[in-house]
Amino acid sequence: MKKTSITIKEIARQLDISKSTVSRALRDSSEISEETKNKVIDLAEKLNYYPNPIAISLLKNRTQTIGVIVPDIANRFYSSAIGGVEDIAYSRGYHTMIYQSHEQLERERSASRHIASRRVDGLVVAISSQSENIDHFVSLQEQGIPVVFFDRVSDAMQTHKVRIDDYKGAFEATEHLIKRGCKRIAHVAGPKTVSITRFRLEGYKDALRKYNIDFKEEWVLHSEINQAGGTERTYQLMALRERPDAIFGASDRITMGIHWALRQLGYRMPDDVAVVGFCDVAMSSLLDPPVSSVTQPSFEMGQQATSLLLDLIESKNTPAEYETRVLPSNLVINKSSMRVSK
Amino acid sequence: MKKTSITIKEIARQLDISKSTVSRALRDSSEISEETKNKVIDLAEKLNYYPNPIAISLLKNRTQTIGVIVPDIANRFYSSAIGGVEDIAYSRGYHTMIYQSHEQLERERSASRHIASRRVDGLVVAISSQSENIDHFVSLQEQGIPVVFFDRVSDAMQTHKVRIDDYKGAFEATEHLIKRGCKRIAHVAGPKTVSITRFRLEGYKDALRKYNIDFKEEWVLHSEINQAGGTERTYQLMALRERPDAIFGASDRITMGIHWALRQLGYRMPDDVAVVGFCDVAMSSLLDPPVSSVTQPSFEMGQQATSLLLDLIESKNTPAEYETRVLPSNLVINKSSMRVSK
Numbered sequence: 075m076k077k078t079s080i081t082i083k084e085i086a087r088q089l090d091i092s093k094s095t096v097s098r099a100l101r102d103s104s105e106i107s108e109e110t111k112n113k114v115i116d117l118a119e120k121l122n123y124y125p126n127p128i129a130i131s132l133l134k135n136r137t138q139t140i141g142v143i144v145p146d147i148a149n150r151f152y153s154s155a156i157g158g159v160e161d162i163a164y165s166r167g168y169h170t171m172i173y174q175s176h177e178q179l180e181r182e183r184s185a186s187r188h189i190a191s192r193r194v195d196g197l198v199v200a201i202s203s204q205s206e207n208i209d210h211f212v213s214l215q216e217q218g219i220p221v222v223f224f225d226r227v228s229d230a231m232q233t234h235k236v237r238i239d240d241y242k243g244a245f246e247a248t249e250h251l252i253k254r255g256c257k258r259i260a261h262v263a264g265p266k267t268v269s270i271t272r273f274r275l276e277g278y279k280d281a282l283r284k285y286n287i288d289f290k291e292e293w294v295l296h297s298e299i300n301q302a303g304g305t306e307r308t309y310q311l312m313a314l315r316e317r318p319d320a321i322f323g324a325s326d327r328i329t330m331g332i333h334w335a336l337r338q339l340g341y342r343m344p345d346d347v348a349v350v351g352f353c354d355v356a357m358s359s360l361l362d363p364p365v366s367s368v369t370q371p372s373f374e375m376g377q378q379a380t381s382l383l384l385d386l387i388e389s390k391n392t393p394a395e396y397e398t399r400v401l402p403s404n405l406v407i408n409k410s411s412m413r414v415s416k
Numbered sequence: 417m418k419k420t421s422i423t424i425k426e427i428a429r430q431l432d433i434s435k436s437t438v439s440r441a442l443r444d445s446s447e448i449s450e451e452t453k454n455k456v457i458d459l460a461e462k463l464n465y466y467p468n469p470i471a472i473s474l475l476k477n478r479t480q481t482i483g484v485i486v487p488d489i490a491n492r493f494y495s496s497a498i499g500g501v502e503d504i505a506y507s508r509g510y511h512t513m514i515y516q517s518h519e520q521l522e523r524e525r526s527a528s529r530h531i532a533s534r535r536v537d538g539l540v541v542a543i544s545s546q547s548e549n550i551d552h553f554v555s556l557q558e559q560g561i562p563v564v565f566f567d568r569v570s571d572a573m574q575t576h577k578v579r580i581d582d583y584k585g586a587f588e589a590t591e592h593l594i595k596r597g598c599k600r601i602a603h604v605a606g607p608k609t610v611s612i613t614r615f616r617l618e619g620y621k622d623a624l625r626k627y628n629i630d631f632k633e634e635w636v637l638h639s640e641i642n643q644a645g646g647t648e649r650t651y652q653l654m655a656l657r658e659r660p661d662a663i664f665g666a667s668d669r670i671t672m673g674i675h676w677a678l679r680q681l682g683y684r685m686p687d688d689v690a691v692v693g694f695c696d697v698a699m700s701s702l703l704d705p706p707v708s709s710v711t712q713p714s715f716e717m718g719q720q721a722t723s724l725l726l727d728l729i730e731s732k733n734t735p736a737e738y739e740t741r742v743l744p745s746n747l748v749i750n751k752s753s754m755r756v757s758k
Contacts (some may be wrong), residue, residue: 139530147498153490159553160516169530172489172514174502188481188511330702337704360672362679362704 075260139169140383141189142198142376145226145299150354151326151372152200152404155224156378159198166384167327168195177299186210190217196387198379200225203265203299220386224379227398236375236397237323240270243403244277247350248364249324250405252285254413255319256348260293262307262332266323271296274324274352284381297328304331305338312339312347320411323351326358326367332347333361333410342355344413350405363409370403427459482509482601482725483531484540484718487519487568487641487644492696493668493714494542497566498524500718507644508726510537517544521639527641528552528627532559538725540718542567545607562728569709573713577740578717582612585710585745589664589692592708592747594627596755598662598690602635604649604674606666607612613638616666632694635660639670646673647680654681654689662753668700668709675703675752686755705751712745 082100086093091110099106099114142159146151156172164172165276171194173185187210187281189197196219201208206229211221215233223317227235250395253258261278264271275294282289295310299301304323308331311318323329329351333343343363351358353367378399424442428435433452441448441456484501498514505512513536515527524544529552531539539560543550550570554562557575569577579637593601603620606613617636624631637652639645646665650673653660663678665671671693675685683689685705693700695709720741730733 146495147489148492148495150490153488153495156489156516164526167528170515171511172516174498174514184506334702360676360703388436 075176076299081118081121082387084121085114089113089115119339126250136195136387137173137193138167139194140196140198140380140387141171141173141185141194143173143182143185144200145175145202147172147174149299149327150357154309154354154372155200155376155379158373158378159380160376161373162377162380162384165334166236168384173207177202177204179204179207183210186213186214190214190219191270194219196220196222196383197220198224198376198383201228203267203268206267220383222379222383224375225270229269232381232396234386234396236379236382236401237270237398238370238375238401238403240273240403242279242280243276243352243370244322244324246277246403247366247368248281249284250347251320251322251350251411252281252287254320254344254348254411256413257287258293258316258318259287259320259322260311260318261322261355262304262328262379263294263296264299264328271324278322297324297331299325300327301331301334304333305335306331306364307334308335309339312336312341319348320348321352323349323353326351326353328362329353329365329367330348330357333365333367343410348413349410358406358408361410366408366411368403369406371401375401418673423460423463426463427456431455436468442758478537478729479511479535480509480681481513481536481721482538482540482729483513483527483536485515485517485524485527487517487544489514489516491641491669492699493567495544496696497712497718497721500715500720501722502718503715504719504722504726510726517547519544519546521546522550525552528556532556532561536561538562538564538729540566540721540725543570543610545610548609550615559619559674562725564721564725564728566717567612571611574738576721576738578721578724578743579612579740580712580717580743580745582745583619583622585694585712586616586664586666587623587746588745588747589682589710590620590623591626592749593662593664593690593692593753594623594629596662596686596690596753598755599629600658600660601629601654601662601664602637602660603664604646604653604666604670605638606641606670607635608638613666633681636646639666639673641667642669643673643676646660646670646675648673650674650677651681654678654683658690662690662692665691665695668693669693671695671703671707671709672699672703675707685752690755691752700748700750703752708750710745710754711748711749713743717743 082093082096085096096114099111142156142162147153160170175182182205208230212231215221222234224236227237263275279289295307297307319330323332332349336347343349350366353365358365358367424435424438427438438456441453482505484498489495502512517524524547541563550572554573557563564576566578569579605617621631637649637651663674673722678689685691692708695707700707700709
């Protein structure tokens with residue numbers, strides 16, 4: 075309270091106007107000229123004085139709020155990434171509003187409409203697996219609300235993107251299984267529509283190719299990003315006449331399902347079946363046996379996507395070129411794949 | 417698109433005014449009288465026609481948006497409750513904005529300020545463990561933004577509240593351990609400030625009392641609601657000269673920490689130490705051994721809190737009396753506590 079009156083006094087002194095003019099300018103009163111309002115706002119900003127967020131955002135035409143849309147907040151990869159988004163947003167004076175799409179295009183569109191109508195300054199998104207069409211994000215961008223993608227990206231829109239090197243992560247995981255003596259390596263992949271599914275599948279295939287191991291169509295099954303999907307695909311794989319001796323899971327939920335199914339079916343990991351997933355480390359250490367996993371810098375991905383977004387929001391011009399940042403993943407080896415090489 | 421013009425035509429016909437008047441009324445044009453605007457809006461609502469959410473919300477002074485604040489979206493109890501919030505909100509035509517407090521009073525206050533300035537219609541909250549003072553919620557309520565509490569509630573504010581019967585859940589969990597022959601039952605409780613901590617501690621104590629088992633101060637340790645807290649408290653408990661033969665964990669994160677620590681320390685569950693927690697069923701079945709747990713109807717809690725909130729928003733009057741709903745919990749017994757009674 076005290077700070078307020080001191081700052082208004084100071085602004086009035088420096089601009090040589092009355093305190094009431096300053097107050098009215100900050101309240102966006104129509105009695106005050108645009109010119110004076112701008113001077114007052116600029117000085118208030120310089121003095122780190124943010125009196126009334128509505129007044130400021132009306133004047134600057136900004137809300138100091140960003141939105142983030144992810145498929146599923148309960149997925150630890152996304153909740154950790156949201157932590158990174160909030161970290162940067164908070165430190166730069168922005169609020170964060172979180173939406174989840176539940177992997178449904180319609181929910182994503184509804185959130186986009188809401189964001190447009192509430193005049194959020196910008197948006198960080200991991201695209202839903204149903205969203206082959208992303209016109210709703212293109213439309214936000216056209217309305218001047220910048221959108222930055224992370225994790226799940228799309229070629230259908232020019233903007234900043236932050237993803238991990240899915241190809242390399244999958245290549246290394248598969249190579250590790252090959253070096254541990256696995257010869258029949260199956261892959262439970264994500265939905266076909268998702269960008270990361272394709273990158274990971276390519277990495278898996280190329281690792282097999284490098285070591286002259288035949289790629290078999292029936293050892294690659296696509297699954298929804300959830301535990302039930304991983305479980306069902308594992309039943310299907312282990313029912314094959316020629317059973318896999320290793321399974322590589324494309325997400326943490328899928329890998330939890332693989333792990334659960336193998337235990338239900340009575341297989342030992344890694345001796346009967348070696349397992350590597352894309353996992354959360356905290357999660358994988360709770361399982362018995364702990365799961366080897368390609369870990370992703372989720373918090374950092376959220377941070378970087380948000381920095382790029384805030385730069386777009388705060389800059390006056392469209393950037394000459396949009397950037398795609400590819401962050402490295404890291405293979406953490408645990409008991410589930412520590413097979414004694416034969 | 418087609419529906420729009422048909423509805424505008426229909427409104428114009430029924431009110432015997434021009435289509436352009438209808439459009440302008442819906443756009444809140446100053447050329448149209450308040451009386452006409454209200455007639456048009458009322459009829460549009462009757463015809464289930466929502467043209468432009470901004471126009472409608474300006475006219476009705478509503479945003480058709482509710483906020484939800486939880487301590488941690490990654491906690492499955494809260495992510496499931498948010499699912500229930502979204503379910504009801506979506507079906508009644510409201511958007512949901514999600515905030516997390518990270519158990520910090522300052523974050524909760526910041527979210528409350530944001531909610532006030534963005535004119536959200538109402539708020540569903542599980543209070544942060546740091547928030548002994550909840551003036552920020554009282555202030556929202558005074559500004560006409562109703563607030564409903566779920567899970568973690570407070571006596572410091574008169575409003576609708578939805579919680580589970582924490583006392584009974586804890587009593588039953590403790591009684592189950594006693595009946596399984598456990599004599600030295602420890603309790604890793606949550607932070608002292610949180611309402612549910614007190615209810616659960618009372619249930620634990622009363623069960624001991626009923627079976628004439630001495631309550632020992634050193635067997636009750638308070639912990640942050642996270643895995644690390646559960647782990648550290650377990651180290652502390654198992655280091656006691658007189659070790660517990662059972663541990664009752666007050667939350668799923670804490671119980672995951674207890675489980676992990678016991679395995680690290682080489683104890684067998686349930687033979688050396690029996691374990692019961694407040695857990696998510698999907699989670700506890702992944703652990704080895706699976707954990708017995710007091711399960712909570714989290715989705716339903718989110719649904720009920722939201723129904724109560726939307727009723728407050730849509731009713732013209734303050735209710736004569738606020739309601740506290742207490743939902744039942746359910747004890748699911750798994751291997752971690754299936755000790756052969758001695």
